Amino acid sequence: MRVDSETGSVMGASVDQVVSFLVNGDPVRVAVRTDWSLLRILRDDLDLMGSKEGCGGGDCGACTVLVDGVAVNSCVFPAVEVDGAEVVTIEGLEAADGTLHPLQKAFAEYGAVQCGFCTPGMIMAAKGLLDRVPEPSEGQIKRALAGNLCRCTGYNQIIEAVKAAAGAMSR
Amino acid sequence: MSKSTMDTSQKLTPLVEVGRSRPKTDAGEKTSGRTQYIHDFSMPRMLYGKIKYSDRANARIVSIDTSEASAVPGVKAVITGGDVPEIRFGFLKDNLALKKDRVRQYRDEVAAVAATSPEAAAAAAAKIKVEYEDLPPLFDPEEAMAEDAPLVHETDPRGKEAKDNRLRLPWKFEAGDMKEGEKGSAYVAEGEYEAGWVTHCCMGTSGCVATFDPSDNLTIYSNTQIPSLAKSDFQEALKAMGLDGAVRVVNMAIGGGFGSKLDTYAYEYIAILLAHRTRRPVKLIFDREEEFEATSPRQPVKIKVRQGCDQEGNLTFRDISMLLDNGAYTSWGATTPTVMMMPVSSLYRVPNIRFQATCVYTNNTYAQAMRGYGTPQVTFAIESNLDELAEQVGLDPYEMRMKNANVPNETTPQGFQVTTCGHKRCLEEVAERLDWSSRRGRPQKRGAKVRGVGMASLLHVGGGAKIYKSDGCGTLIKMDDQGWVDVYSGSMEIGQGLETILKQIVAETLGCRVEAVNVILGDTDVCPWDVGVHASRSTFVAGNSALRAAELVRDQILDTAASTLSVPRDDLSLREDTVVCKNDSDKNTPIAKVARRAHFASAGNTMFMAANFYEPDTELLGEDFKGNFSRTYAWGCHGVEVEVDTETGKVDIIRYIAAHDVGRAINPMLLKGQIYGAALMGVGYALTEEMIYQEGRLLNPNFRDYKILTAMDTLPVEPVIIEDPDTDGPYGAKGIGEPGLVPTAPAIANAVYDALGIRLNRVPMKPEQVLEAIFRNQGREIEER
Numbered sequence: 034m035r036v037d038s039e040t041g042s043v044m045g046a047s048v049d050q051v052v053s054f055l056v057n058g059d060p061v062r063v064a065v066r067t068d069w070s071l072l073r074i075l076r077d078d079l080d081l082m083g084s085k086e087g088c089g090g091g092d093c094g095a096c097t098v099l100v101d102g103v104a105v106n107s108c109v110f111p112a113v114e115v116d117g118a119e120v121v122t123i124e125g126l127e128a129a130d131g132t133l134h135p136l137q138k139a140f141a142e143y144g145a146v147q148c149g150f151c152t153p154g155m156i157m158a159a160k161g162l163l164d165r166v167p168e169p170s171e172g173q174i175k176r177a178l179a180g181n182l183c184r185c186t187g188y189n190q191i192i193e194a195v196k197a198a199a200g201a202m203s204r
Numbered sequence: 205m206s207k208s209t210m211d212t213s214q215k216l217t218p219l220v221e222v223g224r225s226r227p228k229t230d231a232g233e234k235t236s237g238r239t240q241y242i243h244d245f246s247m248p249r250m251l252y253g254k255i256k257y258s259d260r261a262n263a264r265i266v267s268i269d270t271s272e273a274s275a276v277p278g279v280k281a282v283i284t285g286g287d288v289p290e291i292r293f294g295f296l297k298d299n300l301a302l303k304k305d306r307v308r309q310y311r312d313e314v315a316a317v318a319a320t321s322p323e324a325a326a327a328a329a330a331k332i333k334v335e336y337e338d339l340p341p342l343f344d345p346e347e348a349m350a351e352d353a354p355l356v357h358e359t360d361p362r363g364k365e366a367k368d369n370r371l372r373l374p375w376k377f378e379a380g381d382m383k384e385g386e387k388g389s390a391y392v393a394e395g396e397y398e399a400g401w402v403t404h405c406c407m408g409t410s411g412c413v414a415t416f417d418p419s420d421n422l423t424i425y426s427n428t429q430i431p432s433l434a435k436s437d438f439q440e441a442l443k444a445m446g447l448d449g450a451v452r453v454v455n456m457a458i459g460g461g462f463g464s465k466l467d468t469y470a471y472e473y474i475a476i477l478l479a480h481r482t483r484r485p486v487k488l489i490f491d492r493e494e495e496f497e498a499t500s501p502r503q504p505v506k507i508k509v510r511q512g513c514d515q516e517g518n519l520t521f522r523d524i525s526m527l528l529d530n531g532a533y534t535s536w537g538a539t540t541p542t543v544m545m546m547p548v549s550s551l552y553r554v555p556n557i558r559f560q561a562t563c564v565y566t567n568n569t570y571a572q573a574m575r576g577y578g579t580p581q582v583t584f585a586i587e588s589n590l591d592e593l594a595e596q597v598g599l600d601p602y603e604m605r606m607k608n609a610n611v612p613n614e615t616t617p618q619g620f621q622v623t624t625c626g627h628k629r630c631l632e633e634v635a636e637r638l639d640w641s642s643r644r645g646r647p648q649k650r651g652a653k654v655r656g657v658g659m660a661s662l663l664h665v666g667g668g669a670k671i672y673k674s675d676g677c678g679t680l681i682k683m684d685d686q687g688w689v690d691v692y693s694g695s696m697e698i699g700q701g702l703e704t705i706l707k708q709i710v711a712e713t714l715g716c717r718v719e720a721v722n723v724i725l726g727d728t729d730v731c732p733w734d735v736g737v738h739a740s741r742s743t744f745v746a747g748n749s750a751l752r753a754a755e756l757v758r759d760q761i762l763d764t765a766a767s768t769l770s771v772p773r774d775d776l777s778l779r780e781d782t783v784v785c786k787n788d789s790d791k792n793t794p795i796a797k798v799a800r801r802a803h804f805a806s807a808g809n810t811m812f813m814a815a816n817f818y819e820p821d822t823e824l825l826g827e828d829f830k831g832n833f834s835r836t837y838a839w840g841c842h843g844v845e846v847e848v849d850t851e852t853g854k855v856d857i858i859r860y861i862a863a864h865d866v867g868r869a870i871n872p873m874l875l876k877g878q879i880y881g882a883a884l885m886g887v888g889y890a891l892t893e894e895m896i897y898q899e900g901r902l903l904n905p906n907f908r909d910y911k912i913l914t915a916m917d918t919l920p921v922e923p924v925i926i927e928d929p930d931t932d933g934p935y936g937a938k939g940i941g942e943p944g945l946v947p948t949a950p951a952i953a954n955a956v957y958d959a960l961g962i963r964l965n966r967v968p969m970k971p972e973q974v975l976e977a978i979f980r981n982q983g984r985e986i987e988e989r
Contacts, residue, residue: 076244081237082237082240082244083236083237083238084237085241085243085407085408085459086243087407087408087409087459087492088492088906088907089491089492090492090906090907090908092492092906092907092908093407093492093907095407122237123235123236123237124236124237126236127236133232133235133236136235137232137235137236138235140231140235141227141228141231141232141235142227143873144225144227144228144873144874144876144877146228146230146231146234146235147228147699147700147701147877147881148406148407148408148457148458148459148460148461148698148699149230149231149233149234149235149239149457149459149699150241150406150407150408150459150460151407152234152235153235153237156235174915175915175916175918176915176916178914178915179914179915179916180914181914181915182405182407182907182912182914183407183915184404184405184406184407184460184462184881184885184912185407185460185699185877185881186877186880186881187877187880187881187882187883187884187885187918187919187921188880188884188914188915188918189880189918189919189921190873190876190877190880191915192915192918
């Protein structure tokens with residue numbers, strides 16, 4: 034929640050309800066308004082800045098996170114809807130000891146990262162796919178990533194990275 | 205390496221780090237969500253800025269009422285052009301940070317707000333009331349050239365009366381003798397080509413945080429591609445504000461550049477004005493709609509081209525004129541003709557050249573630099589027209605190209621001194637891989653779908669571009685007592701991988717691990733000067749600077765080692781973090797130990813550090829626009845097989861060969877990333893992307909209606925890396941950032957022609973336009989029968 038630094042009041046208007054959910058395994062409680070997005074509370078309340086806002090309208094996928102295992106655009110996902118849900122963000126992918134997820138490693142190793150702004154969302158969309166389909170075809174990978182725009186890479190190396198990560202995870 | 209991506213290199217000296225496909229050294233930060241972009245940055249007591257834009261394309265501002273806006277809780281400042289110092293900016297200084305009494309385009313900034321939350325700032329901006337008196341707008345550059353056209357700017361920035369809407373930028377170039385050229389021509393092809401507005405679509409939107417200390421020193425957290433020039437621009441703004449503080453530009457990670465951040469924008473000056481008014485940090489971030497509407501797109505252009513050749517197909521002359529829509533103000537877009545001259549004068553060997561470009565003010569959005577800097581538009585015209593000329597001669601377009609291809613060591617009509625040149629090899633690779641000889645001229649029909657092949661070449665600067673009084677870059681390098689190396693470069697990482705490339709170059713030169721090299725970029729307080737990330741120059745220019753600084757440090761290490769180890773210096777080299785002694789391995793010593801010996805000596809204590817400012821040995825273009833403005837030039841050729849659906853007009857890419865003369869690949873994986881990304885951006889430019897303006901208003905400022913390509917559209921690109929080490933490049937490298945986009949549109953248009961026999965002369969070639977052309981073509985045939 035964003036608080037006015039001088040008046041101490043919550044900006045905009047008062048909150049409508051409190052939601053409780055798991056984020057990257059940790060239980061949290063956040064006071065939200067009905068017109069707030071999940072992305073807003075991830076970034077502004079929970080300090081999880083890895084999820085990006087690229088468009089604010091569900092068109093680019095830079096804000097992709099998993100809600101109960103499903104990849105969603107958190108910028109248009111109502112915050113009130115996460116009550117009781119399990120949310121995983123890019124920050125939840127690496128192990129407690131800092132070991133990166135096979136997708137994170139593969140994106141680096143296959144040159145799938147340039148400016149990097151789309152990368153967290155892209156990886157989360159790929160994670161959503163691999164959790165459902167451990168050995169996806171190239172067509173399945175492309176479809177799963179179709180809502181995640183990247184302006185730098187042309188996607189070739191991203192697709193290769195997802196294939197490689199799928200291979201590494203199934204071994 | 206597979207055949208499709210094999211390098212066709214010869215005679216390369218094997219190196220340790222250079223030539224290695226190493227992951228980007230910032231990839232771990234980026235894949236784990238740690239990287240901080242401007243959106244993720246905040247400061248204590250920071251306010252949020254919001255801009256109120258014009259509601260008119262062309263109007264006088266009668267009054268601005270900010271009273272309601274000021275009353276919104278949390279609002280700390282509302283500023284208008286009337287109550288802040290006048291800050292002029294842009295290439296011709298014809299733009300104002302906040303417009304005073306006149307708006308000339310919908311994106312004009314008329315007022316701005318700083319508030320304690322983004323919501324309060326937005327609410328307040330919406331409550332600003334502006335009263336306008338409409339003026340007749342101009343949206344068509346040809347209408348804007350009419351004698352009785354109203355003036356977009358009545359005076360130039362110095363107050364001198366304007367005669368018409370033409371910019372006083374005389375883009376004219378002539379070489380050889382056009383009359384002779386015409387006379388010697390057996391064939392002449394004429395055509396008109398057109399390109400509309402397209403935009404960068406960086407995934408991270410633009411933004412900054414501006415903050416003053418109590419002594420009026422400004423720090424601006426930015427995502428500029430030009431830290432040093434932006435610093436000068438902001439310093440000038442401070443002067444205009446009557447302040448004598450210093451400026452520091454600190455770059456956050458940049459969420460895409462592509463030329464969009466090559467100039468400073470009004471929003472940055474507005475953040476500075478708000479920060480000074482409120483004495484608090486002010487953050488101003490664009491939303492996506494603003495990013496579409498208020499950043500400057502690629503310049504739209506109409507191009508007329510005539511090319512001639514003799515009986516055998518040798519080019520005799522090229523005559524190109526063009527009209528560019530400058531929009532309401534002047535940024536780098538207006539200077540793209542200077543770069544367009546490059547392929548016009550020097551792509552293929554053409555003895556007689558004439559080029560003329562007119563930029564005209566309109567009430568449309570003003571244009572800027574974008575990947576390729578004018579060359580994609582003009583290459584579309586040249587290379588499409590070349591196929592038409594070849595057809596007249598009865599020559600295969602590939603043969604025509606080979607016959608006229610550029611060669612090493614030639615001097616072109618514009619005075620470019622070519623050193624290495626891989627043009628012919630690029631053409632050959634494309635022809636061979638596309639099975640050109642058996643495919644061209646034999647369209648394959650399957651139902652309503654027809655396949656054809658096409659190719660197009662490119663010429664680009666590969667060794668910087670002296671379009672500013674310095675094309676240089678500085679580097680400082682220091683090594684500590686443990687052998688850790690810090691490299692301070694004036695250049696910038698914008699996703700292209702410069703940080704990694706610099707580390708590889710320095711590690712190669714110092715014989716140390718890449719992990720021991722730290723690269724510091726994007727802070728004008730500590731980094732030396734650089735002209736900016738543009739012109740595909742960073743690997744070449746910043747790379748050369750880093751190489752030279754590293755060589756100085758290497759020499760210091762070797763000198764110290766030679767004297768402390770009492771061995772001839774020539775016997776020593778640096779490898780695997782060690783000073784290696786040729787004839788006596790017992791004397792091998794860790795580099796760090798040599799550093800400590802130098803530092804903690806009994807006398808003459810020193811540490812290893814060096815600086816270099818590298819200015820390529822090039823020339824500014826003269827009055828006649830001649831001069832060798834790049835240290836080396838890069839060629840390429842793209843070949844494509846398309847499938848056109850004649851029922852829907854959709855063009856699919858079946859095969860895509862991208863052959864590039866790169867000098868030497870410092871990091872082949874990152875280099876291929878540049879080619880993949882540029883090719884897809886180029887295909888978007890060719891087939892789907894268009895900013896649709898209606899009377900100056902952008903109708904599609906979002907990703908739903910402005911179609912950049914998705915993973916579903918991934919191209920089957922086969923990058924062909926042709927390595928012939930450049931004489932002047934760092935370890936032989938040339939630039940590759942822009943080239944991959946340049947020939948995409950004409951290669952596709954030529955392939956569509958091969959498939960259908962229909963010449964498409966406007967990009968984007970959207971399905972409706974392709975279909976329309978098919979219908980028109982059928983209609984004409986019916987009439988002729």
